[in-house]
Amino acid sequence: MKKVYGLLICSLLILGLFAVLALANVEDKIAKEGKLEDVDDDIDADEVAIVDNETDALVNATLNKTKAKKDFDREKSRVTQFEGFALSGEKGDPVRALWVSHVFERNGTNATRSAGRLEIGHGDEKSKFKLHLKEITDTSISFHVFPIDASLERVEKEGIGNSSVGTIALNYKQYTNIVVWKGTLVLNEGKHLGSWDITGWSRTRTIHRKDIEEHREGAMMKMQRKIADAEEKLNKTRGKVLEKIEKAKERGNEIVEKVQNKGEEQIQKAEQKMERARRWWEFWKR
16 A cells, blocks of 8 residues: 555656646747737837847857857747836826747756836836846746846846846736736836836737848848938038038128037037937947
């Protein structure tokens, strides 16, 4: 009888072990095959490409740190779009989020790294943040929240707690045609300081990274053209301003001063446009 009980217990333990090994995280359950254009109606594909690149950098940093093999399948990304609302007392605001996950092998098991974006509010009162995956289970997902200008790679090197400005934790429930999330957003600074109850819905698509990379390359070419156009416009503006100043000299110093002041404003605007284009280019090159 003892042997029978022993065999039974061993069997249950083995079944339990298999259950743990087979346990899927929440994205395994809700992700569907898709294409980049599937998300382009609601979220700018450029933003997907940027976040995908950030997630890829986090995975590479993990592999470099653990000296894990790199011969695994990373052909696909999981892209999740989230729309919803946040409530805090009598206050309420719309919430929008996007995150991109990569699943890879580490130490013989699957691991997930994710990066994302979070927006709360609208218009001039909108607050924007970056997301860094904290934990993902079979029923929930949570992120550390960082300022929008934070480098997630640098954050990992310097320590998550040093620059985190909050957290967001969400639990999901699958319905026939929609995935609903409920949870809490806690922000420690900014316009939306405090604890917010979050409710929203999402769509997760598994997309070939090749498609995302092709879009990224196309966007980079577009950005290069923008820089070239901005530089050309800046040079033309400078030339026109100099011509106007030369002509104004015939009409007296007072006119020259007015033309010069107006010309400097035009040049400054052209320089600002050029600088914005350059900043975007530096961002895309990462």
